[in-house]
Amino acid sequence: MDAARATGNRIAELDAVRGLAAVCVVLGHLTLALVAVGTASRSNGLTPWNVLLYSPLHVLFDGGAAVIVFFVLSGFVLAVSYESGRQTYGGFLVRRVARIWIPYAVAVAGAMLLATVIADNAIPGTSGWFTAPWRDAVGVVPLLQHVSLIGHYGNDAEYLPVIWSLTDEMRISIVFPVLIAAVAAFGWRRSVVASVVLTAIGLALSRKVSADFATLEYVLCFVAGIVLAAHRRTLVERLRSWSRRDRQLLFAVALLLFTWESWYPPAWAPGPLSSVVHSEGVHVVFETAGAAAFIVLAQVPGPVHDLLLRRLPQYLGRISYSLYLVHTTVLLAVGHLLGGHVALAWLLAPVFLVSIAVADLMQRTVERPAQRLGRRWAGRVESGARRPPVPAVASS
Numbered sequence: 001m002d003a004a005r006a007t008g009n010r011i012a013e014l015d016a017v018r019g020l021a022a023v024c025v026v027l028g029h030l031t032l033a034l035v036a037v038g039t040a041s042r043s044n045g046l047t048p049w050n051v052l053l054y055s056p057l058h059v060l061f062d063g064g065a066a067v068i069v070f071f072v073l074s075g076f077v078l079a080v081s082y083e084s085g086r087q088t089y090g091g092f093l094v095r096r097v098a099r100i101w102i103p104y105a106v107a108v109a110g111a112m113l114l115a116t117v118i119a120d121n122a123i124p125g126t127s128g129w130f131t132a133p134w135r136d137a138v139g140v141v142p143l144l145q146h147v148s149l150i151g152h153y154g155n156d157a158e159y160l161p162v163i164w165s166l167t168d169e170m171r172i173s174i175v176f177p178v179l180i181a182a183v184a185a186f187g188w189r190r191s192v193v194a195s196v197v198l199t200a201i202g203l204a205l206s207r208k209v210s211a212d213f214a215t216l217e218y219v220l221c222f223v224a225g226i227v228l229a230a231h232r233r234t235l236v237e238r239l240r241s242w243s244r245r246d247r248q249l250l251f252a253v254a255l256l257l258f259t260w261e262s263w264y265p266p267a268w269a270p271g272p273l274s275s276v277v278h279s280e281g282v283h284v285v286f287e288t289a290g291a292a293a294f295i296v297l298a299q300v301p302g303p304v305h306d307l308l309l310r311r312l313p314q315y316l317g318r319i320s321y322s323l324y325l326v327h328t329t330v331l332l333a334v335g336h337l338l339g340g341h342v343a344l345a346w347l348l349a350p351v352f353l354v355s356i357a358v359a360d361l362m363q364r365t366v367e368r369p370a371q372r373l374g375r376r377w378a379g380r381v382e383s384g385a386r387r388p389p390v391p392a393v394a395s396s
Contacts, residue, residue: 026355034344054265074222111133162324172219196285247300
């Protein structure tokens with residue numbers, strides 16, 4: 001949220017939303033390290049893990065869906081900061097690179113160092129996901145790819161599994177002012193429809209041409225954030241006029257959309273429709289819709305809004321990016337050091353607490369100075385330059 005803070009438009013409750021989403025990512029990776037989660041299946045029947053994995057409760061540790069929240073929030077806060085008219089494109093890009101890349105570079109360097117020093121492939125009771133990131137020795141080509149954020153990665157990427165979302169975030173950030181201009185020129189309805197089409201195109205190209213095209217599917221998330229930012233006051237005021245029951249119903253619908261992949265069995269859809277309703281494109285569209293609803297509901301005055309403004313959610317929001325960067329490294333390091341002596345399940349709670357502590361340290365010593373450095377560099381770039389005012393987003 002530093003972009004919004006820099007322009008005096010900080011929306012504190014959304015800091016907390018980002019922090020809670022980061023916690024969901026951490027919980028997702030902690031559970032993903034367990035063999036029991038990797039082998040869970042609907043065919044196993046009503047088991048405790050299946051209750052969590054195949055119901056809306058999966059929202060608590062669905063890291064992939066939580067990243068969609070990050071993307072929509074990025075579109076929102078960047079649009080809010082950009083509409084102030086105080087940034088040039090060069091300044092915007094400098095701030096973004098400093099904000100994302102500098103802490104990331106420190107995090108990936110630490111992960112590579114630890115992977116080289118303490119990695120051990122034979123850790124009992126761990127899943128294939130746990131073994132994959134630190135399986136291979138650090139090489140020159142992976143090093144250059146990671147440092148430059150070049151390439152497309154999965155959730156089991158080498159060294160730092162969260163890199164996949166950062167590559168997409170950086171790529172879309174580069175063209176973000178173009179997205180704002182496009183939404184302003186074509187209106188929010190056409191822009192959202194075009195983004196949905198772009199999601200389908202990106203998925204098709206990623207399968208037939210190159211995995212790098214998968215970035216296109218997340219343009220929808222950023223466009224949704226831009227639209228929410230442009231209409232935030234109208235949306236919040238409209239929801240304020242709703243009854244509490246109606247807002248609760250909206251939250252329930254948003255939760256069902258957001259967790260669609262978890263609770264909707266493929267067997268419920270007949271024939272070829274089954275592959276459609278569980279396609280990656282449908283998941284992105286539904287998760288984006290759910291995330292957008294959560295973001296608007298978080299800004300409506302009420303008990304939830306007040307809860308988000310409390311100290312703990314605000315603290316989690318402050319360290320959210322650092323927590324996102326360091327938690328897999330802490331998990332893998334502790335697992336490789338102690339996994340041969342203590343069952344991994346007993347290490348998960350300590351790993352969570354250590355991740356919070358390391359994230360706090362990194363936020364103070366790396367992330368915050370990187371933000372200050374980015375603002376200083378951007379100020380130099382923007383001195384003497386002015387950005388033309390961004391046109392208002394059309395309502396049709």
